[in-house]
Amino acid sequence: MALKFKMNRKGWLAVFAGLLLFAACESDPVLTGDEVSYAGDIRPLIDQNCTFSGCHGAGSVQFELLTYNQVKLKAAAIRREVWELQNMPKDRTMSLEKREKFKDWVDAGAPNN
Template sequence: MKHVTLIGVIIMAMSVLGSCEYNYEEETLEMGNTECELAVSYASTIRPLIDNNCMPCHNGDGKEPFAPDLRTYNSVMGIAGLIKEVTQSRRMPKEGSLSNEEINAIKCWVDQGALNN
């Protein structure tokens, strides 16, 4: 009987935790469903966002552990999907915040192929 009760408690806990995670993902995805009507330029839109918001930690100096170097297009393009994910979830940038429009610009740029344009 104790095993059945324990299994019931575990299943309930997993469903509660799973529902919280589901709501979080749903909110994140809702924000990212904005249409990408115009092509987003790396040079005029994405690069300035990175320079103004990411360079304190992602400048290649090695002071921040696990902070990828984002000084070049190739390094940014190599982790473009990750950049999209961490900005949409608002885990990055650590200090400061991006507007919904800036986050959507990153999403659109990645969805459009993360071009060097």
């Protein structure tokens, strides 16, 4: 014996909305504790390697990297110089692990976290 199942328009909309909600929840990133933090990881690296006289400190003729907004505006260029070209910092003493933090932070959208 076959069962007949008929769903009205509201029923289909409810099913569709439920599927969308489920899909949205599935795409949320899982926080692992390994995320790169601007305040905890990136800002200290910039302070140690970039914001001294003659580089990207106060009054820099190139550009300053003193605030989050200044860093965010230059995030793609920083990633390129630090990770891809490895031209920065000028003394090239930054470890691969620290360089990777810049890459990961920019790849995550350069969040102010």
